[in-house]
Every structure is written in C-alpha cells, then in structure tokens.
Amino acid sequence: MQYKDYYKMLGVARDASQEQIKRAYRKLARKYHPDVSKEPNAEVRFKEINEANEVLRDPQKRSAYDALGSNWRAGDDFRPPPGADAYRDFNFNSGQAGDFSDFFSSIFGRAFGGEGREAKRQRGGDHSIKLTISLEDAFQGATRQIKVEVPEHGAQGQPSQRSKTLNVRIPAGVTQGRQIRLTGQGSPGRHSGPAGDLYLEIDLEPHAHFTPEGKDIQLRLPIAPWEAALGATIRVPTLGGSVSVKVPSGSQSGKKLRLKGRGLPGSPAGDEIVVLEIVAPPANTETAREFYRQMAEKLAFNPRAHLGI
Template identity: 85%
Template sequence: MQYKDYYKTLGVARDATQDQIKRAYRKLARKYHPDVSKEPNAEGRFKEINEANEVLRDPEKRAAYDALGSGWRAGDDFRPPPGAGGYRDFHFETDQPGDFSDFFSSIFGRAFGGEGREPKRHRGRDHSIKLAISLEDAFQGATRQIKVQVPDNGVGGQAATQSKTLNVRIPAGVTQGRQIRLAGQGSAGRHGGPAGDLFLEIDLKPHAHFTPEGKDIQLRLPIAPWEAALGATVTVPTLGGSVNLKIPAGSQSGKKLRLKGRGLPGSPAGDEIVVLEIAAPPANTEAARELYRKMAEQLPFNPRAQLGV
C-alpha cells in the first residue's frame, strides 16, 4: 500500500499547532464538501481531508502516526511495522469502514470499533433551506405548512433523501436572512444518536410598495408639485394600515420622512422611511399646457442652476 502524508493533505508543516491544523481543515472542508463543492473529485478529496484531520487533530493518534518516522513521502510503498493495526482504544468520528483508507487501518485498526464494542453514537447533520415569505407574513407572523427534502445520510454512507411535511410558525418581525431553527428535523442520527437540526433561512419576497432594510421599510411616495411647495397632509400606506403624514412646505424629491415604529415589529420596532418623489402632472390638454407656460413665465426657476448652466 502507499504511504499517506497527512500533513501534505492538509497543507501544514509537521510541526503545525493544533489551531493551524484546525484552520487548515475547516478551509479545505468548506472547499471540497460534496454538498456544495464543484471541484473535480470533491467527494474523494473530502474523505482524504477528513482522514488526515482524524489523525492530526488528536494528539495520541498524531503521535502514533509521527512514530512511523518523517522520512516517508506521499505515494511511497509502505509496509506497516510489527504491532501496528491494533485497535489501541482510540476513538473515531465515524463508524463506516469505507470512510478510511487501508493505510489508516493498517496503523489504527478498524475504524468502526473492535469486537464487543458498542458502535459510537453520531448526531445527524444540520441542514439549511430558504423559506420565501411575504412582507405581510414577516409583519404579522404566520403559520405555514411546508414540504422539504432533507438529505438523510447522517455521517458517511450513501446519500438519501427524506421527504417531510412540517408546520412552521413564523414569528412576527423576522427579517431577511434570519434563520428559524427546527430542532431534530435535520438528518437522522446513527446508532441512537440525536437527529440534526433544520434551519429555515427567511427570504422576503419583493413587495409592490415597500423595500425592507433590516427592520425598517422604505416607501417611495409620489407627491404633487403644489404639495411639495406649499406643504400638505397626505395619506400614506403602512404594513399596519394607512396613516396621515405631514409634508413640510418646500420639500424636494429625495427628502426622507420617518414614521416611527411603522416598520417590522420588535424591541425596538423598525421605522417606515418615506422618500418623497415629486410627480409632474401630464400636459395632455390645452388648458394644462397653458398653465405650464404661465408657470414658466412667472416663476424664475432654473432647476439646473447648481450645475452652473
């Protein structure tokens, strides 16, 4: 069989600290995880990375591996020394014999327990899916029945999928990207281990009028030129119903007015940010065009004065 250089697999030096090994493993595990990676042979690389980490993260197993000597190179023909391959009362993160190579087994013995030992309990994997909801549901809270497909491969083994129908309570005030944890609804555990969790990531659907910004919501409000110039009190929609808003005289497009506590609920609640947009009436009749001509004559106004033209 061939010698495996676990340090080379993780890309660390032989004198690497445990923190360096941990960081290297996490970086490579994210890159090659079969559920998300598009790298070639991601599943094979992921197993190699896990095997290397299984040895190097544990001081006892690392010492046993280092005892083989530092003169070996990856791919060298390897023959285990006498006495190697015993179980040695080591503990392992998997109970699947296919998860570790023959090289590993020649040093540490069978990775899935010795004779008469109870198989190790394993917690199932956590999983995350997106849940699209309306802004109204985020404001009021809701209960939804959803159907999900959860990978049910636990730790190792052949991938499978479990279909579930779940009743989900959406709390009032949830924001974009917030996660709702459903305990025990992830992949099943192994050998009596607990199931993993399912995380629902909130994805707010686009709204016809409002744009969420955290717990605040933004509304672009069209107003007439005379409302902007003279001031006015206008009716404004909110998620909780219509309210009156006072427009200050002399307002310009882009001015922001705040309706305190009219955003998504919480402690504190968000606000509704009203952005004014002056809308020009259409000049679609002769009377309207005449009025515009009179305004042009009687109002000495250059909207481009600040541009120097």
C-alpha cells in the same frame, strides 16, 4: 490482547448488586479524578474505572460481559469467543467512550458502528433551506406547512432521502436572511446519535410598494408639486394600515420622512422611511399646457442654477 476483569477494577465481587457497583464507582471516581487526585497513575485508573462502570452498571451489558465466562483472569491473553458479535449491539453514552480499551472494543465494538472504539454515536447533519414569505407575513407572523427532503443513511449505510411535512410558525418581525432553527428536524443520527437541526432561511418576496432594509421599510411616495411647495397633510400606506403624514412646505424630491415604529415589529420595532418624489402633472390638454406656459413666464426659476448654467 489481555482480558480485563471489570469487577476487580471496581473492587467488587462478581455477584455484587447494582447499588454496590454504584457506590464502588463513585468512591473510586472521587479518588482518581485527574482534576483532584494526587495519585501518580490517576488518569489511567480513572479511565479503567469508567470503562468498568460503563459495562457493569447496566444489567444487559453486564450480562453480555459475564457470558464470556468467569475463568478469565486479568493479564491473560484474550480472544473473543465465537458468537461474541452478538454482544455488539449496545449503545454506550459515556463521554469517555473514545478512551476505552481494545478489550472493550473487541467485545462491544459494534456499539460504535462496527469499527471498534473509533466509531461513536454520531449526531445527524444540519440542513438549511430557503423559505419564501410575503412582507405581510413577516409583519404579522404566519403558519406555513412545508415539505422537505432530508438526506439520511439507509439500513445498510447507503445515502437516501426522507420526505416529511412540517408545520412551521413564522414569528412576527422576521427579516431577510434570518434563520429559524427547527431542532431535531435535520438528518437522523447514526448509532443512536441525536438528529441534526433544520434551518429555514427567510427570503422575502418583492413587494409592490415597500422595500425592506433590516427591520425598516422604505416607501417612495409620489407627491404633487403644489403639495411639495405649499406643504400638505396626506395619507401614507404602512404595513399596519394608512396614516396621516404632514409634508413640510418647500419639500424636494428625495426628502425623507421617518415614521417611527411603522416598520417590522420587534424590540425595538423598525421604522418606515418615506422618500418623497415630486411628480409633475402631464401637459396633455391645452389648459394644462397654458398653465405651464404661465408658470414659465411668471416664476423666475432655474432648476440648474447650481450647475452654473
């Protein structure tokens, strides 16, 4: 492998100041940027000056490079001297890291995980867990403290688990299956990479009265036969408290009444769908049985007439 003279690549002296290095890099970057340069070797030169700048712009990295010695010349054969591993603990954030040379990797390889330029800063993994809440919490919003186990890599790279407790704000109006993203709460990154994210998938507990359907909620509402036949104004429960609802005369089981904006909050809010169910009183007394007998005699009613029987 050949030694690379980063100072020569940028056209500066070995004792150049950081400001001189910055100006030289900017000038050359403008000249050789592949998107604008007409130079035949623009892409190669652009990679070289990025690599040189990556090392020389940081005093600590520059010092590690200078410690190799000043007698090397560009084009000479190069082997890392004993102790060069001590220089492989830096983090390089350049987006061009994958294009750095073998010379660069031989000196600073551990900055990418000890595997040369192929191993870069790695973002931590994302994880998803289910968070079960009540429909009332989804309606009002809530704060929950949760304990999660996040996979990570130990000091020697072996897999492990890390337990942590988080206070989570559940916004009003969340629906079944919605994901809440907790940025940076996933697995830690490797080689100084950013942490992943944690996603909380909302799971609504079954409710005694309401069935959620997206932002809408459905309620099956029992009514008496005379309320259905004659019409009535009755109280109906909602997540925000009971309201008065008018049942039209002649209503049948299965008829739906829509209460606008009485579902889960949002823009727009969901609705409450009230499904009427006619419930007949039990014939468990002689008075009740006599009443039903009179109805059978006096009302010409056949609920199966539409079946032709």
